[in-house]
Amino acid sequence: MDEVIWVEVLSRHRGVLSRHRCAADGVRVGRSYTNDVILDDPYVAPEHVQIVRDGEGRLFVEDLGSANGLYAAHGRERLARLALGDEGLFRIGHSLIRVRRSEHAVGPERVFGTQSHAWAAAGALGVLVLAIGTGTLWLGDFGEPKAATYVLPLLGGTILVAVWTALWSIAARIFAGQSRFERNLLIALLGALGLEAVGIASEIGAFGLSWSALANETFIGYLAVVALASIAHLHEINPARTFVSASVVGLLLVGAITVERLIQSEPRFSALNSYDRTMLPPSLRLAPVANESSFFTSVEKLRSRVDADRAEAP
Numbered sequence: 001m002d003e004v005i006w007v008e009v010l011s012r013h014r015g016v017l018s019r020h021r022c023a024a025d026g027v028r029v030g031r032s033y034t035n036d037v038i039l040d041d042p043y044v045a046p047e048h049v050q051i052v053r054d055g056e057g058r059l060f061v062e063d064l065g066s067a068n069g070l071y072a073a074h075g076r077e078r079l080a081r082l083a084l085g086d087e088g089l090f091r092i093g094h095s096l097i098r099v100r101r102s103e104h105a106v107g108p109e110r111v112f113g114t115q116s117h118a119w120a121a122a123g124a125l126g127v128l129v130l131a132i133g134t135g136t137l138w139l140g141d142f143g144e145p146k147a148a149t150y151v152l153p154l155l156g157g158t159i160l161v162a163v164w165t166a167l168w169s170i171a172a173r174i175f176a177g178q179s180r181f182e183r184n185l186l187i188a189l190l191g192a193l194g195l196e197a198v199g200i201a202s203e204i205g206a207f208g209l210s211w212s213a214l215a216n217e218t219f220i221g222y223l224a225v226v227a228l229a230s231i232a233h234l235h236e237i238n239p240a241r242t243f244v245s246a247s248v249v250g251l252l253l254v255g256a257i258t259v260e261r262l263i264q265s266e267p268r269f270s271a272l273n274s275y276d277r278t279m280l281p282p283s284l285r286l287a288p289v290a291n292e293s294s295f296f297t298s299v300e301k302l303r304s305r306v307d308a309d310r311a312e313a314p
Helices: 114-139 147-176 181-209 212-216 218-237 239-265 267-273 292-311
Strands: 004-010 016-023 027-030 049-053 059-063 081-083 089-092 095-101
Touching (some): 114 181, 212 218
Antiparallel strands (some): 027 049, 059 081, 089 095
């Protein structure tokens, strides 16, 4: 009896549109009703390709003289014959085809209850993010306590996380067929936690160690967290193209950092890069206190530079 193979027609995101059970010898693919696998693709010939097996049991796909040709899944070179390896992918017309042997191993089934666990984790993570945000606001609050000081920023952050999650869930529903709201919410909350961590580390480092560069470069950390969260969302939509998604997001990250650098280089924005905008408890001050002589020495150096700049012609 002939070996049985499965020919799968995939979407552009590699979701399975249809499966066809075929014998491994002489499987024909095309638009004609004489084929074993019929494609509704106007760029596919009536009899486009044939899947054959050699004497050693290896599977190949051969072009049957079509006008638009046979291509590897990611290739641009037209082929007359293509060996079907473990991935088993090839492209004809606008259709992506995958060939699986009947012994191809599949993953275990998804266990009931994992969704509820994701919701529980998202709830716990949300409480943690709100608690950290409240503590950060409290450390920077030196005026009379007001509810609006805490409620409005936390409410705004909650709305932002909800909108971000909803947009990615809609994209997942459109392109992957499943919204996966709870997983996208987990990613969004982890991103919010990462943003909080970057902000806290920047403030403590700038205040405690007098590292002005750390505070001025905080935007890089924020952009990196957003980029990582976006890559995780894209992985949920299409795990097969995570590398491509990461590459595109990485290029966008470099572009965003470059634009921000150019903005900060403008004189009218340079004054906004002060790193002492937030006062923290004195116990967090880790840098040694400068003595009186070194302080006045630095003042004299600064005064000499100011006098020199004043003497220059405009």
